[in-house]
Amino acid sequence: MAGWFRKPSVLPGFGLTLGFTTFFLGALVLLPLAALVFKASSLSWHDLARILLDERAIASYRLSFGAALLAAAVNAVFGFIVAWSLVRYEFPGRRLVDAVIDLPFALPTAVSGIALAAVFSPTGWLGQKLALAGVQVAYTWLGVVVALVLIGLPFVVRSVQPALVEVQRDLEDAAETLGASAWQVFRRIVLPAVMPALLTGFTLAFARGIGEYGSVVFISGNLPYQTEITPLLIVIKLEQYEYDAAAALGFFMLVMSFVMLFAINLVQAWGRRRQVAVGR
């Protein structure tokens, strides 16, 4: 049997484990997705284009992908800082903060959404203050970004943390004795070492942001053309028994997500090669 790609392994039962892998991937991931594609393919090209290029749909794409991208970028910066302080500093309550990071994972997203809406609504604690400054968060695109930042933060922190632990203090000390300033140490030593992990965290946060539904719908206000995200649009189509349209939109999100994640992976691979070649 498949001896030629079989390598000695500590896990026994290669055939069994591979069987499980293909079964789970097939039954739980690929089969539903295939059903989605199948459903969408029952539409004619004309209908498909009509649904996907509908003005309302396009507005929702812009919001979904734009907000997810922006939130992931915000998280990349602040998540890094959070991870840095958790790894590098010893402060009272550090373990507690470390545990709190995971809360958005555990909380039902609807709960986070309601909580955010309560805090940021024009009558909420923060919303009141922000309203005075002329900024409205709830029921605008900004609210969507805030929700996605909350949801995406643990992805970045948890990706970057182990990578930061791995950065030897020796390396920073070495750079320092060689005359590098704090910024140079960060820019030339720490960041390159953490970059792959940071990109992974960014990607995960971004992917999660695109698909996020529960926490967003409560704070976004769901105004068509303005604060309506694509997943919500799909739900609306479903509620109106337009299964074909829902499947078409879902199919489109699937393709777009795959393309973007693939692109980020390419960037990552290219970055690794470039680092090696240029050596910075």
Next chain:
Amino acid sequence: MSITLDQVTKRYQSVPVVNDVSLDIEAGEFLVLLGPSGSGKSTLLRAIAGLTEIDHGRVSLHGRDVTGVSAREREVGFVFQHYALFQHMSVANNIEFALRVRGVKAAERRARRKELLRLVALEGMDDRLPSELSGGQQQRVAVARALAHRPQVLLMDEPFGALDAKIREELRRTIRQIQRELGIATIFVTHDQEEAFALADRIGVMNQGRLLECAAPDELYTRPATRFVATFLGAANLLLGYRTPEGVRFAPPARRERPPREVVAVLRPEEVELAADPADVRSNFVGFGTIEEVLFGGSIERLRVRMPEDGPVPVAPGRDDAGGAVLEVSRTLPEQRELPVGVGRRVALGARRIHVLPTPISSFTVLATDDAHATRLKQLPLLSTLAGRMQTRVSTRLERGAHAPSGMPVVATGPGCAESVDWLLERGAEQILCLSPAGPVPAHVVIYTPDAAARDGTFAVAASLLRHIPAESMYLAIHPADTPEQARSAHLRELLDARSTALTRHGLDLRTEARYGSAEPELLRELGAHDGTMLVLGLGSLERGDGSRLAGLLEGSVQRPVLIVRPAADMDQAH
């Protein structure tokens, strides 16, 4: 001076890991800091580089005080144990890093890189990644990188620790060659004495945060001053010796009129001579022994020889010295051919050369009323710590006998202490340790000598003590309260003088303070200030009833450990 360290102290959670280290390193000198792990040598090196802030003292590089200067601006080259190469950079970029951050132009960087790669014999490796190199090559790159910005000082922290023996030897040669070629002052930290001997112009031995001794390798090996250095550098038999008019003898003294002075003698394994018969011993005959173990080790044969019960007394009590000391002996091949021996054979032993340590503390003798009392005293933290760290013998004496014991007598403070001290002083004791029944190992030591003549001898004992307990020391001078203002400046000069004597002659770094008042209350106040304070009291010439005058200190309400030193008038400085 290229590197000057002045009283450098670094504490972690108030425990000094580097304790009062003062050291001068000349331009072009290769100094090896040697010590067991945890001795503070790496911390000291990092302090010189500016990677660790120090709590006390000064660091100067080329006459520039850099104590408060960051590592970035100290212009030193530092080589780490695990190379610390930037893994994502090529060899070329690693080496050019220091130049790049300084904004040096590409052409110049390239030229310097080529030069350095030639120096470490890695030409043509420019484009490799560190992960593509062997450990030895990586460390060569690290050395080249550390030298790129032409530092005047090179610091190396166990750089060959992670490499195997053959590569270490090769790298040693390279490093020594580079160092000579550049004439750069170098400090090299290691725990490997072979490495230290191979590289050093001078070796500094550290233990428990202190720089114990610093001298040329051969000097340090043949004439160590401390037992730690004697046993850490090579193997050594440490035996209690007795200074007699005919020289140092190993046999314990008979109960004569006055016991001879006890000293610590170093007998290196290679200085022991074996012969079939005392008449054949060409060096000084020591006694008979029985071969217990023979280990063949290539060019050198290692033996363990059991001495009889009434023979030499080892300084450190071993597990198996019931029935006499076990001497370690090593013999070269020609010696082995001359007298082949096997286990169980009885041989005559001679000592070709012995070295007497100048340490004033040889062993302890607890004076107690019964065994339980003696055990209690031996278990007190101060004595058990001292005996453990000095690796010295603590014997017990239950009856007073006719003379003070040859080792340092130990008594308990409290009722009767002053009388015991009196008795001991009258019968020739030169040092007495009075242990207080409670309290931790002292963290502060107060040195007080009412008689200036006793000062030097007291410092010698205090220095020996402080090598083994990490305490801060203070020299206290107490003058009458009615001293006129004019006379007080003379007192300050005296303090400075005392401080420099302590430092230069005994390597003892002291704080000094002058008080005005009467001695006993001032001392009691000082001792009462901290729980862990100890007094080292230097007495001058013997007066009857010295002990009774100390009753307030030894039997009062504030009982602290007191070490009484009364240097003998004819105290022979052993060197």
